[in-house]
Structure formats: structure tokens, C-alpha cells
Amino acid sequence: MGRLIAVVLFIAVLVPGVLLARAWALAADRRAVAAAAVGFTTPTPEGLAVLGRQAQHGRRVRRLGLVLGVAGIGGSIALFGEASVFLWLPALVLxxxxxxxxxxxxxxxxxWRTSSPSRRPRQSELISLVLLWSMRAVVAAELTTAVLTWQRGDLPDSVGWVAVAVPLVAWVLAEVALLRTLVRPLPAEGADVPVDEALRTWTAHLVTAAVSVLALLPLGVLLLTAGIDLGDRVTQGIDLLPVALVAGGFAGLAAGLALAVFLVTWLKPVRVDDRALTT
Structure with missing residues (x-):
């Protein structure tokens, strides 16, 4: 009976990760609609210039992220020596x-010239609020788990600082990006409105997905490690806590990896495709 309860609990804990992956699959459809809307219009010269400038900026800063990843590899070598070989990939992804x-x-x-009077979109028009609040919940869970594990002495200080500081900084940057998508007025030219909407949709989904991955992967590792450690204890009766922690760890890792696949395919900038006008 105890084994059956453990299996049911394990499956139940995995369900939120499956639902989250399904929600992100639906988000891909929203991005596809925004991209198709750009193809049905002819942007103004200002709109085309905005698209080129935004794409160039994104490539430059993402290269800076690659530099940060390489610097993280160097820092891990300095801190952990030969043991850092297992940290090279996480540092680069980070x-x-x-x-x-x-x-x-x-x-x-x-x-471009903004609308007068100013008109601004609602958050729900850019991204599902379920995804947005799930990102915030996952970040809160990761920070709480990291702090508790660190206080118990299960995390070295160097790892603890990274597990707390990096998701927190990424979350603050994401909130700044999301706020900018809301306070910026819509363009005055109707032909530029689909372009502007696509750019806002791209930003909202990219930051939400990136921060979710940054929180899900370390959260999964922390939960999985804690569950395995608790599983080594000798207890009387049925102890379901290790099963729940291991299941939560697997769910976090699976959801983070699945979302990372979406994120890689979403890095392409918004493009103007006139095929929709000629077919």
C-alpha cells in the first residue's frame, strides 16, 4: 500500500510540470499569430528601421551573455579547480x-511617432498571466529552497550566493522589461501597430521563459538532492517527503529543459515577411 501511495504522489507532483509545458506550447501559438500579423502589413520606413535596430541590439547583448558565461567558467575553475569540469555547461547556460x-x-x-492620446496595451494582450505568475512563483520557490538549503549548511557559500543572486537579478531585469512593454505608448501609424505588438510579445515571452528556466533548473537540482539525502534516513512507517522532493526535482528539471527548447527557437528576431500579401 505504501508503494502505491508513493507512486500516486510521484505522478501527482509531476502534473504541474506537464501543465506548464502545455501552457508554453500554447504561448508559441500566440507568438505565431503576432508574427503572422506583421506579414499582413507593410511597415513604414521607421518601422523597418526599428526592427533592424532591435535585432542588432539583441544579438550584441546576447554575445555579452556568452562572454559572461565564459567568465563564469573561469570563475568556477578558480574556485573549484578540477571539480569545476561539471560546472562548465551550467555556467555557460547561465x-x-x-x-x-x-x-x-x-x-x-x-x-516612431506615438499615438495621441497615448494608448497602451494590457499585460494579458502580450502574454498569458498564468505563465507570468508561474514564473514569479517558481522564482520565489527557488529562492526559498536555496536559502533554506544554504542555512542548513548543505550548500557552500560560493554556490549559495549564485543560487540566490542570479535568479533574483534575472527576475528584477525581467520585471523591468515587462514594465517597459506596458508603459510605452502605441505607435501612431496603423501599419506599425502589428510590428510594435510583435516586439512587445517577443520581449514578454523571452524574459518570462528565460527567468523560468533560470529558476526551474536549480530548483529541480536542489529538490532532487534534498530528496535523495532524506531517502537515506532510517524512519518508521512511510515517509513520503523524499518521494515528493524527488518528484518535484524531476518535474522542475523536465519543465526547465522543455522550456529551454522553446526559448532557443524563439531567439530569432521579428521579421517582415511579405509572403502573406502575395498568397
Whole structure:
């Protein structure tokens, strides 16, 4: 009976990760609609210039993220020596994800005439609020888990600082980027409105996905490690806490990896494709 309860609990804890992956799959459809809307219009010269400038800025800052990842590899070598060989890939991924969030948070303001009176979109028009609040919940869970694990002495100080500081900084940058998508007025020219909407949608999804991955992967590792450690204890009766922690760790890792696949395919900039006008 105890084994059956453990299996049911394990499956139940995995369900939120599956639902989150499904929600992100639906988000890909929203981005596709925004991209198709750009193809049905002819942007103004100012709109085309904005697209080129935004794409160039994103590439430059993401290269900076690559530099940060390489610097992180060097720092891990200095701190952990030969043991750092297992940290090279996480350090590189960490830098790349920070580069994605930083690129969106620092995007230059579009140089086109804004609407008068000013009109601004609602958050729900750009991204699902479920995804947005799930990102915030995952960040809060990762920070709480990291702090508790650090206080118990299960994390070295160097790892603890990274596990707390990096997701926190990325979350702050993401909130800045999301706020900028809301306070910027819509363009005055109707042909530029789909372009502006696509740019805002790209930013909202990129920062939310990048921060979610930055929180899900370390959260999964922390939960999985804690569950394995608790599983080594000798207890009386049925102890479901290790099962729940291991299941939560697997769910976090699976959801983070699945979302990372979406994120890689979403890094392409918004493009003007006139095929929709000729077919």
C-alpha cells in the first residue's frame, strides 16, 4: 500500500510540470499569430528601421551573455579547480540566459511617432498571466529552497550566493522589461501597430521563459538532492517527503529543459515577411 501511495504522489507532483509545458506550447501559438500579423502589413520606413535596430541590439547583448558565461567558467575553475569540469555547461547556460534577459530589459525605445492620446496595451494582450505568475512563483520557490538549503549548511557559500543572486537579478531585469512593454505608448501609424505588438510579445515571452528556466533548473537540482539525502534516513512507517522532493526535482528539471527548447527557437528576431500579401 505504501508503494502505491508513493507512486500516486510521484505522478501527482509531476502534473504541474506537464501543465506548464502545455501552457508554453500554447504561448508559441500566440507568438505565431503576432508574427503572422506583421506579414499582413507593410511597415513604414521607421518601422523597418526599428526592427533592424532591435535585432542588432539583441544579438550584441546576447554575445555579452556568452562572454559572461565564459567568465563564469573561469570563475568556477578558480574556485573549484578540477571539480569545476561539471560546472562548465551550467555556467555557460547561465550567462546566455542572463544575456537574453538583459537584451530585452535594455532594448532601445522605438523611434516612431506615438499615438495621441497615448494608448497602451494590457499585460494579458502580450502574454498569458498564468505563465507570468508561474514564473514569479517558481522564482520565489527557488529562492526559498536555496536559502533554506544554504542555512542548513548543505550548500557552500560560493554556490549559495549564485543560487540566490542570479535568479533574483534575472527576475528584477525581467520585471523591468515587462514594465517597459506596458508603459510605452502605441505607435501612431496603423501599419506599425502589428510590428510594435510583435516586439512587445517577443520581449514578454523571452524574459518570462528565460527567468523560468533560470529558476526551474536549480530548483529541480536542489529538490532532487534534498530528496535523495532524506531517502537515506532510517524512519518508521512511510515517509513520503523524499518521494515528493524527488518528484518535484524531476518535474522542475523536465519543465526547465522543455522550456529551454522553446526559448532557443524563439531567439530569432521579428521579421517582415511579405509572403502573406502575395498568397
Amino acid at each position: 550567462g546566455l540566459l542572463l544575456g537574453v534577459v538583459l537584451a530585452e530589459a535594455t532594448r532601445p525605445r522605438p523611434r
